[in-house]
Amino acid sequence: MAKTKVLERKPLSFAEKTFLPQIVTGLKTTFSSMLQKGVTLQYPEERPTIPDNYRGVPTLVKDPNGREKCVSCQLCEFVCPPKAIRITPGAIDAEAEPERAHVEKAPQEFDINMLRCIYCGLCQEVCPEEAIFLQDIFSLSGYSREEMINNKQKLYELGGTLPDKHFKWDKKKAAEATGNAH
Amino acid sequence: MEFLDASLPYIMPIVYAILMISVFMGLCSYSVLAERKVSSWIQGRVGPNRTRLPLIGHLPIVGNLMTGLGLFQPVADGLKFLFKEEIVPGHVNKGYYYLAPVVALAPALTTMVVLPFGRYVDAEGIIQPLVLANVDLGMLIILGISSLGVYGVVLAGWSSNSKYPFLGGVRASAQMISYELAMGLALLPVFMWSASPGYYNEAGIFVEGSRYGMSLFGVVQSQQAAWTILWQPLSALLFLVALFAETNRLPFDMAESETDLVGGFHTEYGCFKFGLFFVAEYAHIIMGSGIFVLLFLGGWNFLPWMADPWGTGILGSVLSVAWFMAKVFFMIFFFIWMRWTLPRFRYDQVMSLGWKVLLPLAVANLVFNTIIIALYDTLTR
Numbered sequence: 001m002a003k004t005k006v007l008e009r010k011p012l013s014f015a016e017k018t019f020l021p022q023i024v025t026g027l028k029t030t031f032s033s034m035l036q037k038g039v040t041l042q043y044p045e046e047r048p049t050i051p052d053n054y055r056g057v058p059t060l061v062k063d064p065n066g067r068e069k070c071v072s073c074q075l076c077e078f079v080c081p082p083k084a085i086r087i088t089p090g091a092i093d094a095e096a097e098p099e100r101a102h103v104e105k106a107p108q109e110f111d112i113n114m115l116r117c118i119y120c121g122l123c124q125e126v127c128p129e130e131a132i133f134l135q136d137i138f139s140l141s142g143y144s145r146e147e148m149i150n151n152k153q154k155l156y157e158l159g160g161t162l163p164d165k166h167f168k169w170d171k172k173k174a175a176e177a178t179g180n181a182h
Numbered sequence: 183m184e185f186l187d188a189s190l191p192y193i194m195p196i197v198y199a200i201l202m203i204s205v206f207m208g209l210c211s212y213s214v215l216a217e218r219k220v221s222s223w224i225q226g227r228v229g230p231n232r233t234r235l236p237l238i239g240h241l242p243i244v245g246n247l248m249t250g251l252g253l254f255q256p257v258a259d260g261l262k263f264l265f266k267e268e269i270v271p272g273h274v275n276k277g278y279y280y281l282a283p284v285v286a287l288a289p290a291l292t293t294m295v296v297l298p299f300g301r302y303v304d305a306e307g308i309i310q311p312l313v314l315a316n317v318d319l320g321m322l323i324i325l326g327i328s329s330l331g332v333y334g335v336v337l338a339g340w341s342s343n344s345k346y347p348f349l350g351g352v353r354a355s356a357q358m359i360s361y362e363l364a365m366g367l368a369l370l371p372v373f374m375w376s377a378s379p380g381y382y383n384e385a386g387i388f389v390e391g392s393r394y395g396m397s398l399f400g401v402v403q404s405q406q407a408a409w410t411i412l413w414q415p416l417s418a419l420l421f422l423v424a425l426f427a428e429t430n431r432l433p434f435d436m437a438e439s440e441t442d443l444v445g446g447f448h449t450e451y452g453c454f455k456f457g458l459f460f461v462a463e464y465a466h467i468i469m470g471s472g473i474f475v476l477l478f479l480g481g482w483n484f485l486p487w488m489a490d491p492w493g494t495g496i497l498g499s500v501l502s503v504a505w506f507m508a509k510v511f512f513m514i515f516f517f518i519w520m521r522w523t524l525p526r527f528r529y530d531q532v533m534s535l536g537w538k539v540l541l542p543l544a545v546a547n548l549v550f551n552t553i554i555i556a557l558y559d560t561l562t563r
Contacts, residue, residue: 020419026523030224040228 059159076123278341286334290465296320300503350446354437402481471513
């Protein structure tokens with residue numbers, strides 16, 4: 001059984017009973033806090049520093065050679081809990097990229113409905129091609145529901161290019177050149 | 183021309199009055215700004231810093247500085263109150279409901295008539311106060327009229343027909359009555375000392391009777407050597423505490439304590455009627471600061487034991503007014519500073535402080551000073 005410790009309370013001195021010394025101390029405290037620098041972030045002009053791995057708006061990224069990384073496997077569409085992602089698979093333009101055409105696919109349409117998205121990051125986690133990333137955009141607004149649906153073009157605009165250590169297609173070419181194609 | 187000369191004595195007081203009202207109302211709106219700014223600085227925030235008027239606000243450096251200090255904010259605040267939708271709850275007692283803000287504001291603005299705010303030297307070389315009406319016993323007028331302001335609060339609380347405003351009104355009236363006594367008694371020693379029974383005139387002859395009577399101007403003039411607060415600290419303290427209670431400021435803002443009474447007496451008020459209450463509160467604060475400066479902080483006298491450096495010309499008058507205003511601004515700042523330093527008293531604590539501490543102390547202070555004055559007069563004559 002825990003012992004109860006009774007604290008001894010000293011009777012207040014006369015100065016303490018008048019509260020005046022305490023009030024003066026309090027006034028000093030408030031005055032010194034007035035001289036300190038404010039902690040306010042002037043929001044639209046000043047932005048907070050966003051930590052790495054922040055789960056902001058999901059975006060599509062391209063590889064350093066400017067190729068679309070998404071192969072429209074639709075895993076993200078499948079895993080998305082609120083069903084915010086809708087992908088229409090399509091073929092790669094054979095004239096622009098003859099090597100990749102008929103080997104991989106690319107999304108014809110890729111819509112993420114930001115009114116549904118819950119920023120869970122499962123799409124990023126599930127993507128086998130590392131094509132979709134939740135980046136540091138945290139404030140997003142629009143005047144209509146349609147405006148809040150990010151289409152493919154918008155997603156690539158937001159995403160840009162991320163440094164990529166895989167260089168899948170460069171490696172494949174190198175392997176072909178050395179006769180080691182699988 | 184002749185007509186103009188004849189009517190000038192009637193026109194000039196009106197002009198002065200309008201001037202003073204404009205300055206006073208300007209001060210009110212800027213003390214609201216000061217309240218917001220100082221509060222935010224104490225809390226580590228920035229405060230209003232976005233409102234920008236066209237033209238002035240876009241001047242190179244000055245515009246940004248003024249915007250950052252929020253100097254255009256009062257305009258925006260006032261316009262907001264003016265143009266908001268005016269909602270009158272269905273359950274209020276209409277006539278009194280509309281009357282209350284006016285009753286609250288009018289006394290607060292009336293008292294400034296007898297408040298001297300500077301001095302000038304007239305043609306005969308005698309120092310005269312700058313005041314709208316230089317009446318003897320101006321302090322009585324101030325005490326009498328400013329406590330009428332509580333009728334506005336009570337009326338608002340009652341006519342709102344709703345429990346929280348009603349509680350606020352009841353609390354306000356009880357608090358006002360309790361602290362009015364201590365306030366008046368704390369003042370008496372100051373006037374007893376300043377209105378001496380006689381004085382030595384320029385020729386060195388003792389003249390019976392007080393030179394300035396009991397006017398506020400006389401109190402200020404008697405403080406040329408030492409400010410009253412230096413040798414009457416107890417009176418000053420009692421008066422200051424009572425002043426905080428009378429102006430309904432924290433730690434005594436029983437009438438509108440947000441935590442237990444929603445908004446207190448003005449809960450049911452919106453837009454411009456609320457604005458009037460707000461202005462009235464700050465008018466009381468400014469008047470209170472002005473009176474405290476006049477009575478205890480030496481008015482426009484420069485510093486204790488230093489002769490006034492103000493000259494005899496117009497510049498001297500302006501300087502004396504500026505110095506007085508500087509002291510008033512410090513007091514307004516002190517009111518706000520105190521707000522963020524002390525927590526609110528409980529209602530019963532307010533009452534017991536008023537009746538059991540302040541009132542006996544004020545009476546004791548009065549008796550003590552009376553005896554001292556009696557001894558002093560019998561021994562020195």
